Amino acid sequence: MREKSDTFFPWANLRFVQALRMRPQRFNIISGKMMRVGIIGAGHIAEKTAFTLLRMSDMTCGAVASRSLEKAQAFASRYSIPKAYGSYGDLLDDPEVDLVYIALPHSLHYGITKEALLKGKPCLVEKPFMLNAGEAKEILEISRERGVFVAEAIYTRYLPAVDIIRRDIASGVIGKVRTISATLSYEMSSKERILSPELGGGALLDIGIYGINFVLAYGGSPIVRTSSLCTKFPTGPDMSDSISFALEDGTVAHVLTSAVCQGDNIGVIAGTKANLWIDDINNPKLIRIYAKHHELLDEHTVPSQISGFEYELRACRDAISEGKTEPSQMPHKETLNVMEIMDSLRKEWGVAFPGE
Numbered sequence: 511m512r513e514k515s516d517t518f519f520p521w522a523n524l525r526f527v528q529a530l531r532m533r534p535q536r537f538n539i540i541s542g543k544m545m546r547v548g549i550i551g552a553g554h555i556a557e558k559t560a561f562t563l564l565r566m567s568d569m570t571c572g573a574v575a576s577r578s579l580e581k582a583q584a585f586a587s588r589y590s591i592p593k594a595y596g597s598y599g600d601l602l603d604d605p606e607v608d609l610v611y612i613a614l615p616h617s618l619h620y621g622i623t624k625e626a627l628l629k630g631k632p633c634l635v636e637k638p639f640m641l642n643a644g645e646a647k648e649i650l651e652i653s654r655e656r657g658v659f660v661a662e663a664i665y666t667r668y669l670p671a672v673d674i675i676r677r678d679i680a681s682g683v684i685g686k687v688r689t690i691s692a693t694l695s696y697e698m699s700s701k702e703r704i705l706s707p708e709l710g711g712g713a714l715l716d717i718g719i720y721g722i723n724f725v726l727a728y729g730g731s732p733i734v735r736t737s738s739l740c741t742k743f744p745t746g747p748d749m750s751d752s753i754s755f756a757l758e759d760g761t762v763a764h765v766l767t768s769a770v771c772q773g774d775n776i777g778v779i780a781g782t783k784a785n786l787w788i789d790d791i792n793n794p795k796l797i798r799i800y801a802k803h804h805e806l807l808d809e810h811t812v813p814s815q816i817s818g819f820e821y822e823l824r825a826c827r828d829a830i831s832e833g834k835t836e837p838s839q840m841p842h843k844e845t846l847n848v849m850e851i852m853d854s855l856r857k858e859w860g861v862a863f864p865g866e
């Protein structure tokens with residue numbers, strides 16, 4: 511009989527996982543030891559991260575914590591993790607955890623990140639970094655004051671595709687950038703955390719955030735004007751969003767996102783001479799340059815990857831080993847900028863979370 515992880519997580523082929531368990535581990539960095547990640551929350555994305563860590567030879571997963579000890583133990587056994595905790599606080603107290611990866615619903619990021627930073631634990635926090643800019647400012651301030659590393663796990667900002675796309679833009683091959691468009695939509699309407707205001711639900715914070723990051727990563731100047739609309743779930747959070755930005759240099763950008771359909775998820779950066787076409791803004795694999803009349807000028811593929819999460823994990827490891835409190839790929843200023851943009855969009859739409 512297939513186990514649950516085998517059915518729901520195609521990357522978690524159990525025979526392959528078992529083969530990986532047998533392999534000798536290599537050691538490097540952080541005083542000659544491999545950096546040990548502690549996972550908080552044994553949900554969907556935690557599985558993907560655990561699987562990624564299992565395949566990495568330069569980082570490892572040292573512990574997992576769940577609200578349920580049985581769930582943590584089952585998760586640990588699936589991914590060869592040496593320690594399982596039935597409380598998040600116990601993992602934060604483990605001196606053998608070097609980096610805490612927080613994989614909880616949005617509204618729970620703030621409390622656990624604050625607790626971790628106050629205990630001196632470096633953190634990688636799933637996107638959106640926090641529920642709103644107020645929470646983000648407070649967390650970034652604690653990180654700065656205490657000198658403890660914290661980063662947002664918006665993994666698209668750490669991928670090799672970022673440098674490929676930026677190099678193409680800088681080369682002048684597409685001319686001057688005039689428009690950017692990014693779509694990201696998934697049918698997620700049965701997920702409690704998407705529907706629930708208490709958990710920080712809605713399309714914007716979950717997937718619209720990737721479109722906004724796409725515009726910020728490749729737009730050449732700050733956003734000066736925004737125009738947007740959304741439709742909402744009966745429970746309150748935004749369901750489908752259309753967001754337009756004007757950038758200072760005259761670029762116009764459009765982000766389309768929905769939690770109730772499967773989108774094409776394509777990104778296009780259009781310049782005066784040609785356009786860059788990105789097959790999937792949520793994990794680019796193919797980047798094409800098209801000239802007038804859709805003439806293909808060039809194309810790039812990205813290096814083969816485990817899941818893509820290995821890049822953000824390594825970025826954290828490297829920044830921590832260099833004594834930094836933020837990764838250069840996604841600096842705190844940019845994380846806060848994204849939170850402020852999303853706050854102002856939600857304000858316009860009348861989408862608020864309990865306590866706001």
Ligand SMILES: NC(=O)c1ccc[n+]([C@@H]2O[C@H](COP(=O)([O-])OP(=O)(O)OC[C@H]3O[C@@H](n4cnc5c(N)ncnc54)[C@H](OP(=O)(O)O)[C@@H]3O)[C@@H](O)[C@H]2O)c1
Pocket residue numbers: 551552553554555556575576577578581613614615616618636637638663664665703709715716
């Ligand atoms: N980077 C990406 O590509 C990506 C993709 C999907 C999601 N995410 C982000 O990852 C985070 C988690 O998303 P997910 O899809 O993994 O969610 P999920 O499958 O629902 O898992 C979240 C986990 O949080 C824990 N939890 C604690 N209190 C909870 C509560 N009141 N209700 C529900 N869960 C609670 C649960 O773990 P225990 O029961 O084990 O404690 C649960 O399994 C979100 O911030 C999301 O935006 C990122």
